[in-house]
Amino acid sequence: MRNKILGIVAIMMFLFVMSLYGQDVVVKLLPYDGTAATFVNAQIVADTTAAGGLSTNRIYEFQRDQYYLSNAIFTVPNGRALRLRAEAGSGKKPVIFLWESGTGSNPTRPPGNFVVLNGSNLEMKNICVAGFYEPEPDRVDGVQGGLINTTAVGSSIYQWTTRSHRSKHSQSEDNQFDFCQHGRFDDFQSWRGQRN
Numbered sequence: 044m045r046n047k048i049l050g051i052v053a054i055m056m057f058l059f060v061m062s063l064y065g066q067d068v069v070v071k072l073l074p075y076d077g078t079a080a081t082f083v084n085a086q087i088v089a090d091t092t093a094a095g096g097l098s099t100n101r102i103y104e105f106q107r108d109q110y111y112l113s114n115a116i117f118t119v120p121n122g123r124a125l126r127l128r129a130e131a132g133s134g135k136k137p138v139i140f141l142w143e144s145g146t147g148s149n150p151t152r153p154p155g156n157f158v159v160l161n162g163s164n165l166e167m168k169n170i171c172v173a174g175f176y177e178p179e180p181d182r183v184d185g186v187q188g189g190l191i192n193t194t195a196v197g198s199s200i201y202q203w204t205t206r207s208h209r210s211k212h213s214q215s216e217d218n219q220f221d222f223c224q225h226g227r228f229d230d231f232q233s234w235r236g237q238r239n
Contacts, residue, residue, distance in 0.1 A: 066100065067100050067101070067102050068098070068100055068101045068102070069101075069102050069104050070090050070101055070102065070103050070104065071104050071106070071130075072086050072087075072103055072104065072105055072106075072111065073086065074106060074109035074110060074111055074137075075110060075111055075112040081112075082112055082113055082114050082115070082142070083111045083112065083113040083117075083139055084113045084114065084115045084116075084117045085115075086103075087103060087117060087125075088117070090103075096123075097119065097120065097123045097124075097125065099123065099124045099126070101126065102126045102127075102128055103125075103126065103127050103128075104127075104128055104129070104130050105127065105128070105129050105130065105137035105139075105170055106129075106130055106137060107129055107130055107132060107133070107134030107135060107136065107137060108134045108135050108137075109137050109138075110137070110138050110140065111137060111138065111139045111140070112139070112140050112141075112142040112176075113139055113140070113141055113142060113154070113157055114141075114142045114143065114144045114153070114154065115144060115154055116154045116155065116156050116157070116158070116159055117157070117158050117159070118158075118159045118161060119158060119159070119160050119161065119163035119164070119165065120161055120163060121161050121162035121163055121195060121197070122162065122163060123163045123164070124163060124164040124165070124166060125158060125163070125164070125165050125166070126166045127165075127166065127167045127168070127170055128166075128167070128168040128169060128170065129168065129169035129170055136169050136170060136171050137169075137170055137171070138170075138171040138172075138173060138177075139157065139170060139171065139172045139173070140153075140173050140175065140176045140177065141153035141154055141157060141172075141173065141174050141175060141176075141190075142176060143182075143185065152185045152187055153174065153175055153176075153185060153186070153187070155187050155189070155192075156189055156190060156191060156192045157172050157190050157191060158190075158191050158192070159191075159192045159193075159194055160191070160192070160193045160194065160195070160198035160199075160200070161194050161195045161198070162194075162195035162196060162197040162198055163195075163197075163198055164198065164199045164200075164201070165191060165198075165199070165200045165201070166200075166201040166202060167200075167201070167202060168202045172190050172191075174186045174189070174190055
């Protein structure tokens with residue numbers, strides 16, 4: 044009887060330890076505040092450096108009703124996954140704008156992509172990504188590339204929301220995905236002649 048109880052306790056402890064091992068780690072990202080450390084790409088790079096690499100159990104969480112900027116391409120290595128989501132609750136979806144990566148008095152071009160997948164996965168939930176800083180419509184002239192690029196077999200994109208922009212540089216001209224319905228963009232949507 045004693046061996047049976049010890050066996051059950053050992054199995055229970057093993058299952059408990061295994062359940063802890065598989066838990067997701069949520070990393071809350073800060074909205075852009077004017078400092079280089081709050082660019083989305085800088086925050087993810089800082090976290091992956093501290094954690095020893097990109098881990099599939101890490102989820103990067105964005106605050107609702109907030110804007111984020113990204114000024115460099117984030118490349119996801121083969122066999123890895125980048126998981127991004129909006130925090131739970133009500134409020135408008137967070138928006139990631141691609142921001143100019145140049146320097147000097149005329150840094151007009153944002154990075155060519157937000158994410159490049161090298162045989163890896165991207166999971167985005169309730170987040171908007173725009174190829175330029177939409178509150179200033181004249182910045183559309185600097186758009187280049189696309190939003191997400193896959194460069195190897197085996198890349199996957201799950202549950203994503205993006206803003207398409209119509210320009211000569213857009214690779215997504217006919218792919219109108221779920222517009223994020225950020226009330227602050229009403230003027231911009233009127234300017235480009237599109238409404239939800």
